[in-house]
Amino acid sequence: MTGTSPPLLDPLSRSFAQDPYRVYDQMRAMDAPWYFEAQDMLMLARYADVCAVATSPYAVRSLEGLETPQELARRQRQANWHDMPYHERVVQFSLLDSDGAVHRRLRKLVFGFFKTDAVGRLETTVQDYVDRLLDQLQDRQEIEFIEDFAAHIPGFVIGKLLGAPEQDCPQLRLWSEQVVQFFDVDRSDEKKQLAETATRDFYHYLADLKKERTAKPQDDLISRMIEDDKAGLYSQDEFISTCMLILMAGHGSTIDVLGSGMHTLLKHPDAMASLRADPEPLPVAIQEMFRYESPLPFFHRHMTQDFTLGDTTYPAGTTFGLLYGAANRDPAQFDAANEFHIHRSPNRHLAFGQGAHLCLGNNLARMNMKVIFATLLRRFSAFEQVDDEVEYKPGLSVRGVKRLNLAWTAS
Secondary structure (H helix, E strand, C coil), X not given: CXXXXXXXXXXXXXXXXXXXXXXXXXXXXXXXCEEECCCCEXXXXXXXXXXXXXXXXXXXXXXXXXXXXHHHHHHHHHCCCCCCHHHHHHCCCXXXXXXXXXXXXXXXXXXXXXXXXXXXXXXXXXXXXXXXXXXXHCCCCEEEHHHHXXXXXXXXXXXXXXXXXXXXXXXXXXXXHHHHHHHCCCCCHHHHHHHHHHHHHHHHHHHHHHHHHHHCCCCCHHHHHHHHHHCCCCCHHHHHHHHHHHHHHHHHHHHHHHHHHHHHHHHCHHHHHHHHHCCCCHHHHHHHHHHHCCCCCEEEEEECCCEEECCEEECCCCEEEEEHHHHCCCCCCCCCCCCCCCCCCCCCCCCCCCHHHCCCCHHHHHHHHHHHHHHHHHHEEEEXXXXXXXXXXXXXXXXXECCCEEEEEEC
């Protein structure tokens, strides 16, 4: 475990963005987890190790209760997470970053809205919206797949679920991106101010929407949450934080996996042709898209007790970096792990995490992908990548293409 001489992991480098899997292969080959000094954590790249920590009852997201208030404040300043009043109230605390009884209570309150049957009721709405978008675009010979198409969908779908008006969704996407960008390793003062301002504006928007739905309830998630709020099951900040997390969590990751999924199909034309001829295996292929290019490849956990991995016991307080993207390419778990196979089964990938923090929106994400790719393959007989090379975003916490210029031919 050493972070000396040239760094193995440089998340902001172009080489890592274009091919993180070479680094992940090196990490898995090591005898012990690699220590990432910049984040003060041990990085886990093996599938078995990541699963062991993610499912451990001693693994938590927050250090509250593990360190003194003084130690927590020092960490906050070191990470440049301090002096952000709105961000600290409703982003640094959330369903995602809570543990134990608080996490279980907040998750249970909204869990029903993300079950398979509830998500299924949105499918027709998603289909209509995707068709409407493509009707506007299909006469163009070329599009930029991300901004012209993919980026419009998750905000509309999640906004519809929560109860945000369609005309507000572009602004909600912008706020979400400005808040989420501060989760990665680059936490400059400029990005800090952007995140805090976006959080403040987002907070007041949701507080106003809550007032509107309190006066005039509708058939949406926020109106149902208000009923629980009246029963005393939320504090005001918990209510706003949960709404904000629902809107933020599915934006960037869905856009990213749409882009990487399309890019992967472009690199595997036989797979694309097979799915166009027979779309029945599409749900299985979509699971493979999530495994092959996991849109959220990294999260962390702190251990509340001594914890043993292999032959080594790590003390309470150890922080592990869970490299889901690396685990999903582990040859010890997946045959031909670096190859894309649309019929891969079983496919117990970790793109949605595992354990107590399993992604709440995984059913919604897979439904979106199924509708979108089925529609694209049905309505277009050919796609062609315009640029010689597609660039991926830098960073440790995201995996997605920056731009994807496509030429396409309508069926």
